[in-house]
Structure formats: structure tokens, C-alpha cells
Amino acid sequence: MSVEHNCETCPVHAEMAQLGAAAGTYDRVVALAGNPNTGKSTLFNALTGLRQHTGNWPGKTVTRAEGGFQFSAVRYKLVDLPGTYSLLSASDDEEVARNFLLFGRPDCTVVVVDASALERNLYLVLQVLEITDRVVVAVNLMDEARRRGIAVDTRSLARDLGVPAIPIVARTGENMMALLGEVAAVASGQTVTQPLRSKGTPDFERAVSTLVPMIEAAAPGVPNARWIAIRLLDGDVPVEEALASGRLAELVVRQQAPDARFSKKIALQGAQ
């Protein structure tokens, strides 16, 4: 539980405090999503002051880890999700990420992308935008991209995606305050995003709007009924099963329950 004062570049840094794995109440929940090996865990550590193990290989985080930080007197719970290329297939780690985004109702989801491989990373961004509109894109590894002679225009990116996009270097803490500022604005609803969503054919949209009220009636309180409807039309078997067995409602409850003790343990064992 240390307050860091070591960032000379940002005068507002004193506003920020790492809360570690401190139990207690949080005002808002922020999720970290992204492709494998884009530095989610590095960003997680930088914000929470925890030492979630990071390594330079894809698939390091296999379960969600939780920690906290405080920014402008608001306490945030930060959830580090396993890295995934998509939200559509159903390996264990992808399911952890997908279930949390769908049912954990984070107040803001930060999608971490690799500045050097933007195109490949954007598929996940668009899929996350289908699920939630409270999204901030963190364009990480800007230093590496600069070294390679790649320039990313985050304004253009933000305009096209309809959500804020901030260039950062998680390893050195570069631009962290700007990122947190956007996260705070989106989480509080101060910034209203207009996420890019692909519109299907009219027939498709009609099919979706038939299913949505049915889903809402069958599983009250389920967020993202539209997303579930699309997955059902796509013939997504795990989603069908979750709906049929009533697990959907259960998932909603479970994702909102605190997971800190479990993930702390995993973080320790995972640290081997």
C-alpha cells in the first residue's frame, strides 16, 4: 500500500495511489483485456503496485487477478484478464475473459493493444465493443513501435472506434495519468462513447431484435442480450448450453462476487 512519487514527468501523479490487493470496498470496477503478450500484467502491476508475475511469453496469465488503485479520490478495482485473440472460441482462459466482460459488468474496460501489431489487435477491440460501450483503448508498447519506425495516430484511432485511445508505455509508466483520466471519465459516464458496431443485414438485425426481448424475459438482469442473441444466431454451443441450463443467471451472480482470495493464491502459485 504505497503511494508512489517517483514519476517526475507527471505533476498530477500524487493523485494516484496504488492499493495493492487491499480488501475493502471499491467504487468502480475496471477490466484489463487484450491480446496475449501486450503488457496487460505490466500495466496491472504499474497501477496496483502488485507483483503479478509477468513474462515475455503469450498466455502467462491464465486466470483473472485483482487489485486496486485510487485515482482522484475514487477507488477502483482492477481485474487483469487472460490474454485472448478473440472472444468467440472457448478455451478456459478465453472463457474467463469473456464471462467477466459479459457478466461482470465492469464500469470500464481497458483494451490493451500492441502498437506494433495494431491490425491484428483490433479484432479483439471490435469484439469488445460489441459487448460494452464503456471502453478505453490503451495503445501500449509505443516505445517498441517508435524504435521500429511505426507511428500510431491515436486520434484517428479514437475517431474511428468511437472510444478514447491513449498511447502508453506501461513498462516506464509513460502517459499513465492520461490513461487514468480517460478511464475515470468513461467509468463515471462523464465521457459518453459511440462505439463502432457493425450493422448486419436488415434480416439479421430483425432476427436479433426478435431474440433480444425473449432473452431478457427468460434471464432477467442479463446484460448484453444483443450479444447473446448474435451468438445464438451464430450457433455458439457454449452460449446455448449456458442459457439452457440456467447457468447464464448464475454466471451473472458469480462474476460479480469477489474473486480476490482465489486469484491471489493463483498469483502466488503462478509466480513459480
Added chain:
Amino acid sequence: MSRPAAVTPADIVREAAALRRSLDAGFREEVVTSLYGEVERITRRAVQDAGSQPLELDQRIDRIVTSRWFGLPLMLGILAVIFWLTIVGANVPSQMLATAFFWFEDLAAGWFTQLGVPWWVTGFIWHGVYRGLAWVVSVMLPPMAIFFPLFTILEDLGYLPRVAFNLDYLFKRAGAHGKQALTMAMGFGCNAAGVIATRVIDSPRERLVAILTNNFVPCNGRFPTLIMLATIFVAAAFPPAVASLVAAGSVVGIVLVGVLFTLAASWALSKTVLRGEASAFTLELPPYRRPAMARILYTSLIDRTLFVLWRAMVTAAPAGAVIWLLANISPGGVSLATRAATFLEPLGWAMGLDGVILLAYVIAIPANEIVVPTMLMVYMSQGMMTELDSMDGLRRLLVDEHGWTMLTAVNLMLFSLLHNPCATTIITIYKETLSAKWTTIGALMPLALGFIVTLLTAAVARTFLGL
């Protein structure tokens, strides 16, 4: 349309299926195509690529590191260097720690005696619990403090995915998933962590293969045993100049045997109870990154070294107490430890080991770290020697007093590789598979292999080499 009064999930699924049929057959392709187009447009607008050659140096390094001919030898070379640095670097600090700890044991036991504390209290606390702890710390701390930072540097650099890449071909031939190489690498740290890491494998069949075979690579709790045996038996047969190289080489050899067993067992499982083909996957080779040294030291020393050490100490203290009790409760004039060891002796002899070693493995089920301390404490409670402050002393105790031979050392190294996982790993296997059947198989398969292999090597060595 009007909202139905009571919708059941089955209704929704049926409705969705009906709607899907009514839709244009190509609607999914359309969605995907438009997604690709969108991503490409956004990227083109946002990214300015100044004709960058994608990290030419990285590619040149990768051409060597992952090359067909150099990849595997280079990997073994790196492994050998790490073990060599560990063995050479840990030797002196280990001895210093041992000397200091055992000097203090005598001193403290002396005080207790002077103060008139009953002998069994002194014995229980100082020659039982304390001695167990002292052994664990002096044998384990120095090697770990060297091995973990080195391993973490490789991990941070981005070398592990290259290892997976190099081994992918072999694992595929064994019917297993290429990412199993990654989970195997995690197993070197801790098998329980390796079992959890198998979550990166999508197919349940291949994941189970990876879980069941993870225990074939020696974890950090077993490395000190291997290093000690390599140092005092294998290396001692060579001139001092090359002794540490030979020791490192033999630890690499044992690791190779472990990898071979991993592949063989994966192959056997894939051909029998877990039949199936290896699935294809894409593995990203991330760019090499300069390791953040301060963080590496923190992670490897605090998170890894102290965590593992603490776990070892927590299990060593009660084990030390149990051993002391076993060695000092003597109904009919013969201690329980001697009785148990005598009972296990025939089996131990047939395996090229002895009863005490087997007893140590039974007591050490909670954690592999305490096998050697347990063994030594039982030996010391039986023999004349009570002080043990150097590798030489250790050698004298084992060879002169308890008749160890090269066969004992080699088979103990093999058995250390091939035996049941520690309790933590077994529990983790159960949590990950939720199956009593697979947990049992995961626990007993390596043990059965250990029995078979050591019985065979002992028989062969005795018949042909006259050991």
C-alpha cells in the same frame, strides 16, 4: 412483435435455430468480411509505417535460436550454463550456511542442557525441528537464489516461446500440444504451477496429457537433491578442474531423461487412454525485450525464492519433528524409524536404494524439498556421526557409514525424477481436472514408472557391472 408470456430457454434456442435457417446462408461470412474490411481501413488511417524492417536483429537471432540444427543444442547449452553457474556459485555459500547453522545448533543445545532442560525437549527442538529447517535453508537457498534470477532473465527476454517452438515438432510427434513445452518449462519452477499453466491448452485431451506428464520434469524442490548428488557422487569421480562441469552435465542429463519420459508418456497416453491427434495452433514469437533487471531480482528473489523456501520450511519443521520422534521412540529397544526402514529395506535394495531412502520419500510426500534432510536425519540418528558441516562429511556419512554406491546415487536421481507428485501438485491436479480418476493416474503413473526403471537399472547394474 409481442413479448411472449413465459419464455423458456429451450424456446429461445429453438427460435434462434429457426431464424438462423431463415437467414441468408452467407450471413456469417458477410459479418466476418465486413469486420476484416473495417479493421484494415482503421489500421490504414491510424498507422504510419516508415518502411520499417520488422526488427531485423530479432529475426537474425531467431534464425539461429530456432534453427533446425542449432536450436536444440543451443537450448541444452544454455541450460547447462545455468546449472553450472548454480552449482559453482552455490557451493561455498551452502557450506558456510551449513557450518553456521550447525554451530548454532550445538551451542543452543548446550545452553539447554546447562539450564537443565530435559534431554527430549532439547532433542525435539534443536536436533529435530531446528535441524530440519537448517538443512532446508542451507541446501536450498543458495542454488535457488542463483537459478531463479537466471531463469527469469530468459523468461523476460522472450526465450520461452522459442523453446516451445523448438520442441513443438517433438510434442506433435508424441500426439501432444506444442504449448505443452511452455507448461513443462513452468514445471521446472513448480509442478503445481505447471499444472495450472496447462490452461493455455485448448483441447481437453491434450491438456490432460500435459497435466499427467508435468511431473516428469524436476521442480525446484527436487533440483537441490539432483545437484547435491551430482556434486558429491558423479563429480567426485573426476578431477576437480572439470568436476563442476561434469556435475552440471549430469543434471542436464537427468533433465533430458525427464523430457524423454514426458514425450514417451505423452505418446503412450495419446495412443491408448487419451487417443487423438495433435491439434494445430499458432504460437507468437514475441520480440526480444531487454529484461528489467530490478524487477527480475525482485520477482525471482522475493516471489520465487522466498516463496518456495517458506513452503519448504513450513513442511520441514513438522517433518523434522516427526523424524525426531520416529528416531527416538524405541519400543523394545528399536526405534520406529529403524523398524520402518528395516521393513522397507528389501524393496529399497531391489531398487538400488535402501529402506531409509524410501522412508524419506514417504515422509516427504507433502513436499519434495525435504527428502534429503529427512534421509540424513534418519541416517544420523542411526549412526555415530552427529555433525555434518561439509560436502565431505556428507560423502563420508553416505558412503562409509551407509554403503552408498554410484548405483545408489544414480537410482536416487532417477527416482527423484520419477515418483509421485508432491501433495500440493496432487491437489492442484484434482482442482484442475475435478476427476478422482485422473488425479489417481497422475499420482501413480510416475511412481509406477519410477519403480520399474529403478528395479531394472539395479538389476542390470548388479548383473553386468557387479555393483
